[in-house]
Amino acid sequence: MKPIHWLYAAVAIAAVIALTAWAPVGATKGAMNGSNVMVMMEDGHGSGVHIGNGFVVTAGHVAADAKTMKIRFEDGQVAEAEVLWANQDYDIAVLRYKDRGQAASSALSCTVPARGDNLTAVGNPTVFEFLTMRGYVAGVQFKFGPWKEVIPLDMTIIHGMSGGGVFNANGDVVGISVGTGIMQVGFGGSWIRIGIVVPGKTVCDLMGRVA
Numbered sequence: 001m002k003p004i005h006w007l008y009a010a011v012a013i014a015a016v017i018a019l020t021a022w023a024p025v026g027a028t029k030g031a032m033n034g035s036n037v038m039v040m041m042e043d044g045h046g047s048g049v050h051i052g053n054g055f056v057v058t059a060g061h062v063a064a065d066a067k068t069m070k071i072r073f074e075d076g077q078v079a080e081a082e083v084l085w086a087n088q089d090y091d092i093a094v095l096r097y098k099d100r101g102q103a104a105s106s107a108l109s110c111t112v113p114a115r116g117d118n119l120t121a122v123g124n125p126t127v128f129e130f131l132t133m134r135g136y137v138a139g140v141q142f143k144f145g146p147w148k149e150v151i152p153l154d155m156t157i158i159h160g161m162s163g164g165g166v167f168n169a170n171g172d173v174v175g176i177s178v179g180t181g182i183m184q185v186g187f188g189g190s191w192i193r194i195g196i197v198v199p200g201k202t203v204c205d206l207m208g209r210v211a
Contacts, residue, residue, distance in 0.1 A: 049165030059161030123161030157195035
């Protein structure tokens, strides 16, 4: 995640432990098909999703200024990926590894999820690996903080999930997780479940694809 002042790791860890206790069993069709990866950083890790032909989409702040990064697949295999580009204004980066069938892929949908759509996010929060979170789109696309084009989700997105895929009911990637928020209450912070996600259309536009 971006090192923004309202992100408290201790609260996040407690929240994810609580969430895993009651999260419903099962997954959307594409969310757990082996397309999800862990992206290894110098000071931790992020998440990513393989969209085919060795291309992995992640968050721009996960890739940062790196030229190459190691990625780990759901079955434990590790590969080295080249950072093709990273756009920090939109917080999206694309990596590419030599695809030898190490991972399945999920289709990237060039859409903006609508308010009320049910979505699933997969990522690697804190010490956990490849967890599934569920929620829905809480509002329309807008500019928020350092992000130019994002949508707010009523969903828990936690440190380490940055760059992970957000899936619709068909298993298509409709967004990339990039942040979360804590609202200030008095002299303290009240952690709320607002996930910040870059929509698939923005990712496609950045990749030069026609929606």
